[in-house]
Amino acid sequence: MQKGRESEALAIFRKLTEEDTTCVEAWNNRAALEASLGDLESARISLERALAARPEAAMVNRNLEKVRSRLARMAYDSAFGTRSKLPPLMLDLQRQPLAPIVDSTASRQRDSLAKELARIVERNRRDLSRKDSAVSGLESEIQRLRSELERAKAEADSAKSRLAAAPKLDTPQAVVAMSEPPPRTPPAQTVVPQPPAAPKAPERVAAETKTKPVAKAPLTADAVLAALQNWAKAWSDQDVDGYLSCYSDRFTPAGKLDREAWVAQRRERISAPNSIKVEIVGPKVRMLKDRHAEVVYRQIYQTEDVRLTSRKRLEFAWERGVWRIFAEKEAR
């Protein structure tokens, strides 16, 4: 990376560590950038912060050892008036987000589900006053969400009691095992709600992108790509609600943030810049079983002062008639 890009990246990781002071991978990567920019003292401090959050993190320990060796060599040079030829120090970068600590995945799910339900009920109530035709479909959708909420509630409670009994786990497998929702039947075509007043209410366009179903051949790669573009557009438009509605209720943010904190963070980050431009380059869709799909693409994120390019992998799940983001990862 060139110096300028490194400084930009460092600014981002600095911000990340300020927002979540216990985020091990952010501290590690911040240290890696500081080291490559030659600021080994800061790198050492960042790595120590990472270890304070997770003393056993292997990569962080390795990196800290490298930084200390290099600092020692420089100090010996000062002590003996020698000058060793030292290349810039390259530290290992944490590319995969570290597993979040299992805390309340299930209850988080329940909470967001409840919010989603309330939102839909509210919107539909307004829509209902104008469009009776949608009533039956929406009522069944409401019914379905209600029962899903009940299920999630029950699951949250049982997960809570299991968690209380069991010691804390922090392996990714454990997260999956504990938070896997009960098997659900994909909604039948008949249950898919019709878009209420879709083309006729221009002041509501943003809201509609949220649940806009793909009318034709919903379970195809094209539909997944359309959902991806919707998401990128909402992000570019800085339409936070639209953006958030692109995510599955079962979406679990990477890192240590819970869903609520993640939502707050996204809300702030998306609205903060004067402008955002998100470009999707070369997306490749792979349909998975159980109405899941995966898209790998290059993402160009640009604001007035930052431009970031990254390989991304998004997993979508067919949910309530829309492809929604189920998981979000950096791709290798």
Next chain:
Amino acid sequence: MRRPIRRALFFTALSCVGGVLASDNYRGKFNHDSVESLLVRTLDAIRAERLDLALSRADTLVKRQPDFKLGQLVRADILLAQNGNLETFAGPRSKDPRAGGMRDEARVRLNRYVAAPPSDQLPVNLVQPPADATAILVVDSKASRLYAFRLQEGRWKLAADYYVSIGLKGFDKLVEGDQRTPLGVYTPVRRIDGKRLDPYYGISAWPLNYPNEWDAQQGRKGHGIWIHGAPLDVYSRPPRASNGCVVLSNEDLKALEPLLVEGKTQVLVTDTIEWAASPRIDSLRRSIASALEAWRADWSANDMDRYLSHYSDEFQTGKIDLATWERDKRRVASGKEWVKVSTSDVSIFLVPGRSDLAVVDFDQEYASSNLSNQMRKRQYWQREPDGWKILFEGTPKTSG
């Protein structure tokens, strides 16, 4: 893995020292911002096996004084010890000949706090400082330390002390080029400002009057023994480093300069300081002062037998032997009807390295039937089986 590391660091910190940092009264004057205090507290944290604390102190230390080479080295050692990679003092650089010098510096600096100077005692050498003196400097060559004593409310007290480097080959200078620091009672003869010096000598240099009259009498040779600063780009040098000079950090020299008065400040360079409580020093003073008084009284009585009995059999003055000198004295005395001698402004120091030899300075007023004069006189008195005897006398040499 961890044990050898700790042992190595332990060695760094405390080889030849042992024990805990002394909690003597004098430690109350411990200046926590000083470079040395930061070093000592770093070493103390190492000794307590608290490497994180040690590193944070070392960080402060090198930030405060980046050119303090020992500080850099200790910090490097701590970093490697944290990685579990330190096997010995100076780790991968332990074979470098300079590592030994830095280890010695760590040892003597630490030692100063382990065996703190007693607050209620003085070097035995300070029998009776000159009446007009306000400061006396005493160098302890073995401890690489310069102690500054000041007169405070009528009592001599230790006011400050500093790490110093001395001759590469140690002390007790004998000949030119032996790279040793002379032992004796000296005085700075002038100040040379750093602007007129090679940067190697730091902010200033104070040539001492070596060889003095006693050194010359002993056949000691050489010249150019100075008190001076460390090279401008280095904080300190190892304990044994100079060609015989006494070298301080420039920071310390600057603090010391107000006490250095050309031709006046007494600088005692000792091999090692013998600390003594005041009763012992008082009794020394009484015995030497009474010998001096007896000598004066006998001379004033023009009683040549008794007068000459104060001189040692080993007495020498210049090239003249005792017999010739005695004959001379008796001849002069026989021509006088009366003699009156008075002494004032007496100062007495034990000559460093010699507990049986005192250097006594005084103003002598001499009057007789045919001659009167006044002079500053210096005598060396030696303790012999039948009392203190004069071994050498002359005028103090105050030039370099």
